[in-house]
Amino acid sequence: MTELEKGPTGRRRGRGARERILGAAQELFREQGINRTGMDQLCAAAEVSKRTAYQHFAGKDELVAEYLRRFDPSVLSGVFDRTDLTPRERLLAAFDVPPTTPLCPYIATAVELHDPQHPASQYARDYKQAVAARLADAAREAGAADPEQLGEQLALLIDGAAARTRVLNADAFPTAAAIAAVLIDNAIPATAGDDRRREEVSS
Amino acid sequence: MTELEKGPTGRRRGRGARERILGAAQELFREQGINRTGMDQLCAAAEVSKRTAYQHFAGKDELVAEYLRRFDPSVLSGVFDRTDLTPRERLLAAFDVPPTTPLCPYIATAVELHDPQHPASQYARDYKQAVAARLADAAREAGAADPEQLGEQLALLIDGAAARTRVLNADAFPTAAAIAAVLIDNAIPATAGDDRRREEVSS
DNA sequence: CGGTAAGCACACAGGGCGGTGTACTTAAGT
DNA sequence: ACTTAAGTACACCGCCCTGTGTGCTTACCG
Numbered sequence: 001m002t003e004l005e006k007g008p009t010g011r012r013r014g015r016g017a018r019e020r021i022l023g024a025a026q027e028l029f030r031e032q033g034i035n036r037t038g039m040d041q042l043c044a045a046a047e048v049s050k051r052t053a054y055q056h057f058a059g060k061d062e063l064v065a066e067y068l069r070r071f072d073p074s075v076l077s078g079v080f081d082r083t084d085l086t087p088r089e090r091l092l093a094a095f096d097v098p099p100t101t102p103l104c105p106y107i108a109t110a111v112e113l114h115d116p117q118h119p120a121s122q123y124a125r126d127y128k129q130a131v132a133a134r135l136a137d138a139a140r141e142a143g144a145a146d147p148e149q150l151g152e153q154l155a156l157l158i159d160g161a162a163a164r165t166r167v168l169n170a171d172a173f174p175t176a177a178a179i180a181a182v183l184i185d186n187a188i189p190a191t192a193g194d195d196r197r198r199e200e201v202s203s
Numbered sequence: 204m205t206e207l208e209k210g211p212t213g214r215r216r217g218r219g220a221r222e223r224i225l226g227a228a229q230e231l232f233r234e235q236g237i238n239r240t241g242m243d244q245l246c247a248a249a250e251v252s253k254r255t256a257y258q259h260f261a262g263k264d265e266l267v268a269e270y271l272r273r274f275d276p277s278v279l280s281g282v283f284d285r286t287d288l289t290p291r292e293r294l295l296a297a298f299d300v301p302p303t304t305p306l307c308p309y310i311a312t313a314v315e316l317h318d319p320q321h322p323a324s325q326y327a328r329d330y331k332q333a334v335a336a337r338l339a340d341a342a343r344e345a346g347a348a349d350p351e352q353l354g355e356q357l358a359l360l361i362d363g364a365a366a367r368t369r370v371l372n373a374d375a376f377p378t379a380a381a382i383a384a385v386l387i388d389n390a391i392p393a394t395a396g397d398d399r400r401r402e403e404v405s406s
Numbered sequence: 407c408g409g410t411a412a413g414c415a416c417a418c419a420g421g422g423c424g425g426t427g428t429a430c431t432t433a434a435g436t
Numbered sequence: 437a438c439t440t441a442a443g444t445a446c447a448c449c450g451c452c453c454t455g456t457g458t459g460c461t462t463a464c465c466g
Contacts, residue, residue, distance in 0.1 A: 015433080015442065033317040035238050038423060049444045054425065103314075110370045111306075111314040114236040121370075128370050153382050156375055160363020167313045167331050167362070175359050178352075182389055183382060218412065218463080241453055252414045257455065 018056045020046040025067040030102050034064055034112050065119040068109055068127075080134055087142030091135065091154060091184055095161070095177035104162040131155055144187040153183055221259045223249040228270040233305050237267055237315045268322040271312055271330075283337055290345030294338065294357060294387055298364070298380035307365040334358055347390040356386055 024046035028037040039060060043050045057063040079093045106124035113121050136151025144150045161176035227249035231240040242263060246253045260266040282296045309327035316324050339354025347353045364379035 017443070033314075035315075036317055039425080040423080049446090050424095051426085051445080052443050055442085060424065107366050107370055108314055111236075111311055112238075114239055116372055124370055125372065128367070149378075149381075152378055156363040156367050156378050156382070157359070158363075159366045159370070160359040160361075160379075163310050163362045163366040164331070164359050167310055167327055169319055169328065172359055175352075175355055176363075179356050179359070179382065179386060183385065186385055186389075220413070242455080243453080252416090253454095254415080254456085255413050258412085263454065 017046075017048045017052045021048055021053055021056060021063070022067060022070055024048075025063060026071070029064075029067060029109075030105060034109060061118065061120070064109065064113070065123060068105065068120045068123050071105055080138065087138055088184055088188070090138050091142060092177060092180060094135065094154065094158060095173050095180055097173050099171055103166040104159070107159060107162055108166075128155065128159070131158070139184075139187070142184070142188055144184075145189060146187065150183060150187045154180055157183075220249075220251045220255045224251055224256055224259060224266070225270060225273055227251075228266060229274070232267075232270060232312075233308060237312060264321065264323070267312065267316070268326060271309065271323045271326050274308055283341065290341055291387055291391070293341050294345060295380060295383060297338065297357065297361060298376050298383055300376050302374055306369040307362065310362060310365055311369075331358065331362070334361070342387075342390070345387070345391055347387075348392060349390065353386060353390045357383055360386075 021042070024042050025037075028042055028045060039050060039053065043053050046053070053063075057066065079090060082090060082093065085093060106127050110116075110121050110124045115121060116125075132151045132155035134151075135154045136147045139150040139154070140147035157176040157180055161172040164172035164175075224245070227245050228240075231245055231248060242253060242256065246256050249256070256266075260269065282293060285293060285296065288296060309330050313319075313324050313327045318324060319328075335354045335358035337354075338357045339350045342353040342357070343350035360379040360383055364375040367375035367378075
């Protein structure tokens, strides 16, 4: 519905079917969830015939898996490549999500599918572990005493904020960011302080 | 399947239909999720005729709402009433969940239903806020500087652990408990230390 | 004992879903 | 121009799901 750039011909949109399908999936799965989005509706939104959809994807399951795989982790990749930030700032930047973010689709998919064996569930697992690993890398760069632990902790905070935001319908990322700041300051030895305030920890 | 105490008559189980239905819902919704559990299957598991089920509940939605409402928050209520623990220990005890806990059903329900207006979603919201409030109470009792903030933070940790446990298929509560310990020690002024170690904060 | 509320068995309606079959049309490459 | 890959239109199948209609049986309680 947003900007599906309809082809110039008006009908018979041409060769971009697969991309249009994945684009529509992105939108509809986010807005309605996977289970509540039928293939008919999805194909209509993608302006693609159902037949074409099933020539690109063996079934809905495969489409769901590909949808997750193609999901643009804009928050993540955008954050870790920013060299203008100190490592500590980079760790904290992971919590600056635009308020228009509905919910981490990886969690939503894993819960909705309810099957750990599903390819999409496996990919969600891989992705979450990758995020923790990248956070651990940044933590190591920032001089954390136990980077793996800090990475795992920050990843848990992100997931907690995402879940809580969904259930309460209220942005929980600021709370998570506050916790993250405490953890980071506690984990990084005072010597490595790049931009830490002088005052020691909290009280 | 666990201990549905089947009636002595063998068939025609008698008047306990409503309880049996809710018991079966508890089990099946947890194990399979709500959307993947049909009313037929549920009635079979409850040893109740479908007709009876629909005389007790106007529809599946109402059953789901009642299921959440009747959910025994064994972890929660069991923890806050323990007077043998110091307030700090009580806060930490909320993270000692038995490893057989699949996932906080409130999060799962909110994600599965995908409709914030659904009665069950509203109840999930209420419940999550109640948990945060009780945690804040305990935090106040423990002498935290900002009990509301600490309560909200601990609640976020619990939700994060629950979500992450589900997605990764690995217990994330120890990590959350470790974070909680840091937060609690940072939030409670040193004077009120009931059982804190002497060494200052982490490093 | 008799009445009434609770429960049962079972078929069936109505709809949505995932997925397919068939015959047709268009665009692109050489 | 001809071929071929991509897409289309649309009817259709079988399945499962929520929810009902109907007539019957049992347990409790005064």
